[in-house]
Amino acid sequence: MVVQGVEPGTTLLQFLRSKGKTGSKLCCEEGGCGACTVQLSRWDKEKQILVHKGVNACISPFHVVDGHNVVTVEGIGNVESLHPIQEEIALNHGSQCGFCTPGIVMALHSYLAANPNATKHDIEHSMDGNLCRCTGYRPILDAAKQFGKESEDCAGGARRSCGGRTPDFPEFLKDFESQPIEINGKSSSWYRPTSLKHLLELKDKYPQGKIVVGSTEVSIEMKFKNYDYPVLMNPLAIPQMTAIKTEKDGISVGAAASLTSVVDYFKNEMKRRPDWQTRTLHALVDQIRWFAGPQIKNVACIGGNIATASPISDINPVLIAMGAKLTVNSIKYGERQLRLTQELFPSYRKLALQPEEVIVSVFVPFSSELEYVRAYKQSRRREDDIAIVSAAFRVSLEKREHNYIIKDACLSYGGMDAVTKEARKTSQYLLGKPWNNETLLKVNQYLADDLPLAPDAVGGMVAYRKTLSTSFWHKFSLFVSQSLGQPVPDRVDKMDVIPERSLSRGIQTHYPEHSPTPVGSSMPHVSALKQVTGEAIYIDDMPANDTHYGHFVMSTKANAKIVKVNPEKALKMEGVVAFISAKDIPGHNEIGFVYKGEELFASSQVHGVGFPIGLIVATSHRLAEKAALAVEVEYAVEPHILTIREAIQKSSFFQTFSPPLIERGQNPEAVFPKCEHVLEGEMEIGGQEHFYLEPHTSHVVPGED
Structure with missing residues (x-):
């Protein structure tokens, strides 16, 4: 398909829906719910294989899909000819309102296309990027796990025809060659250079131009913060920007390489190298694990994480702690290498690079035999959530007689300042000290100096964040001590173990099991087939002519x-x-x-x-x-x-009705004076809105009356 007249800044979802492909739903518009998931497929000429990935169409720039085959829920089946995934979700009661269902179908379809030998456990984790407000997930996961390689129905040769079936890839796309693109719209321009030289020329001409890869940040800024970016540049056609290669002392990662490709490459290296040499890789893989859902990790890149300079970044503290290096380049300043330190982030969301400079690659060093690296994160939920505090630690030791002496250390934190922060006083204190309890017990004193938080610090939870900063270090010290064979208390020997989420399971029993009538029978609801195929029509799917x-x-x-x-x-x-x-x-x-x-x-x-x-x-x-x-x-x-506390102080109460009371037993005012002890306290609970989906809307057609 040759498309013309699409404005820069247009998302893939906007384009699809404008062409009548309304199976992909518009919901959160920030890559958080997965209702818009579609599959992108391309031919990898170097490896001579098809590469599939699921993406959030609501934030994916339309022009990024040049050279890809875009598969939507309409493209894999319909009510007359269901794809096995669609059939299983419908028969297992995996849809209710059905608005999120097409995205769930495509998330599973794209994952199985990319991972045909996935286990049930793999498949369950692949659904982390999709939200459903109705089903409670059990029936969805029951259906999805039918396609795990352990399932009898999907064993052996039947595997491809079961869950991994995907529409034929157009042969002409195997010959696709990326060409430079320049699209000038009404309010912005889109460039796709195919060489690093071309990108540097563009950056020299447009220093404030925005480099866009997965657009996981830029699309949200444009939608919710109303940012305007007159010049957008996409580097995905530049080989140096996406290449990942192993060098003598570590791995060079192209700044535009997706997090999924980074994790896959690192895991392969971890399999073939001794564990001590890949502790830096382990730390980064472990942290990316909690970063986001698969659709985000399929497009987000390591360079983008650095460039956004978020103070609560999951990845930047890890890169700083391990001693990673950046390669940046520009026409004006040439190529230079920088070690990642807190100086790279001089202030909130600012990067200490010149506007003309481009992050080309990140070098992740291998660890040495007595070098230990670990990353930690605490958020409100384990998966797919921003950190309250994140941290990464590295210590390098040397053996001297019966002691291990600390010859280098780096402690790096996110969420403890307006920038990613190194605990340098603590690191300096540790240098030259023996690794023992006496040394480690004093670390908390230095951390308190390194990581002060004002009582009114942005983000709140000051006491909790301070506690996290020290407890993370305590976990790390236990990990190192255990690795060195030093004794630790029995009650904490598992403190550093990250709990694995076991395979979910649930049972729903219907009585009677075989009912001659619909009442009491387990029957898919009448809309299920249309919901799993994207044929169910919702308000925003209706034509809006004139x-x-x-x-x-x-x-x-x-x-x-x-x-x-x-x-x-x-x-x-x-x-x-x-x-x-x-x-x-x-x-x-x-x-x-x-x-x-x-x-x-x-x-x-x-x-x-x-x-x-x-x-x-x-x-x-x-x-x-x-x-x-x-x-x-x-x-x-x-x-x-603005707050309940202010309202109480100023006696601002609703006077139009009597306050609701829950009463049982004796009057507490009469009982309290007779009690030996009266405990008083208060608890504050913040507001919590549910996740809005499109079925909250209505369609009104004015009539004569």
Whole structure:
């Protein structure tokens, strides 16, 4: 297919849905739910094999798929001819509302295409990038595990026809050669250089141009932070940027190589080398394991993780601790090598490179025999979550008589400052000391100096984060001591062991097992086949011919009077149709059904951030979003109450109803004075919104009445 006229910044999902391929669903738009998963396949000329991967189409730039075969849920089967994966999920009750189901089907399909000998355990972990709010996952996993190589139905020669079947790859794509691309759109340009020289020339010409690989950060910035990137450059056609090769003292990883390819390569090296030599590889593989779901790891790259300079990065502390080196290049400054240290991150989200410089590769050194490296991470959930604190440690020892002396050490942390932080006072203290309890017990004192956190530090949980910083070191010290054969207390000898998630299992029993009527029978619901094939139609799948799009202009202040609203800039934008506010509503502007006084559009006062002030109407959704931000609102800010604690202090309570009480037994006010001990305390629970999916929407067609 030859496609023309697609604007830079367009995602693969936007393109697919514009062409009627609505099986891939639009949901989170940040690569978090997997409902948009599609399969990309390409021919690897060097290895002479097909390479398959599942990706999140909602963040994948459309122009990246040049030379790939894109397989959507519609392409593997339909209700008349189901793919085995679709059939198993339907028969095992793996869909309810069905909105996430096409993405789950394609996540499993792409994984099995890439890993035809996957075990049940492998398959279960491959589903980490998909969310489902209805089923509880058990029926989905029951269906998916039918395709594990242990299953009788998928044994031997039947394996390919079972779960790994994929549409035929177009023969002409085997001859595809990447060519330089330049696409100039209305607001941005897209470049695909095919040589490092070309990329450096582009970076020299456009120093502020953004290099995009997986777009796992850029797409989110453009969507949710409203960033504009006039120049986008994609380096995936440059061999040096994606190559991974073993050298004498370590492994050179192209900055644009995907995390999945890095892990696969490292695991192969770990199999053929002694364990002591690959401790650095182990540390990085272990940390990437918790990084994200497969769809993200299939496109995210190690260079992007460095360049985003996140203070809670999972990977940067590991690279710093192991002593990794960067190769950067530019026309203006030439090629140079840098060791990764905290100086590379001078301030929040900033990188100490010149705007013209490009990260070309990262060198990961092998470890020596008495060198120990380990990485740690604590988050709210183990998989696919940002870190509260991450850390990586390295110590290099030498044997002197009966002691092991520390000749080098590096302790690196994420989540303990606005940048990735090294505990340098601690490292300096350790140098030349023997590895024993006396030395190790003093480390916490130095860590407290290295990692101070103010009581009001961004991210909160100050005491917890400080505790994590020391407990991670304690785990590491136990790991090293055990590796050296030194005794450790029995109660903590397993402290450093990362628990493996065992294969899930569950049982659902239906009574009676064989019912002559639908009541009591185990029957797939009537929509299941359409849901697993992407043929079920949801609101956003319906054609929107001659339809305009609206986007709210919302308050940015918590409590304020509206002084002035000026939509002129927005109305001058091509494609913007109208701005509607309170003064444009005929009749009542009030929408409160129970408690009167709540307005649809604020007429003079806003009562919270996000309160609707008006509505921009435009010819496209994206344009409406952008135009809404162009509406200028002038406020007179008034005092506000943002927390329960503030409300209690200021006696700000709802007076319209009696507070709900749960009473049982005697009156506590009468009982407490008689108690020998009365324990008092308080607990704070933050708000938790569920994960919104598209079935929350409705479609309204105005009629004559």
